[in-house]
Amino acid sequence: MAQAARRLGVQMACWKAWECDRAAPQSNRLAMMAGILAVSPSWLLSGIGAGPLELEANDRAALLQELQIASAEAVASQKRVQQIVALLGSVPVAGDSP
Missing domain, CATH: 1.20.5 (Single alpha-helices involved in coiled-coils or other helix-helix interfaces)
Structure with missing residues (x-):
């Protein structure tokens, strides 16, 4: 989580807030986050679409x-x-x- 936050250029507390639904990333951050996590933005938002590869x-x-x-x-x-x-x-x- 810390590595992903660092790559995205945000504080760890910000990333945690997004994960706990206390805050939401801006659309540009959401697209960057999807790229970092190798998932589609729609999967991040709704769980629909290309998710993580297992x-x-x-x-x-x-x-x-x-x-x-x-x-x-x-x-x-x-x-x-x-x-x-x-x-x-x-x-x-x-x-x-x-």
Whole structure:
């Protein structure tokens, strides 16, 4: 809850007030809140529409494997970018004086 409030840019007390129906967020905050929670704004207001995803153990394992693969690819891409930057640094640019 604290992390969500921080990401939304509101005080924790404000978030708690919304959850306890002591206050209501403005529409722009509601849309941002829905994005943070990965639900639709209509689900937040009424419980109708796209709600939170509940992953099965198999789905979670598959997503974690995808994340590991994507992370490894990102590391490889970053190394390649560094290699290209190093090569560019050693190649004279047309118009530069030696």
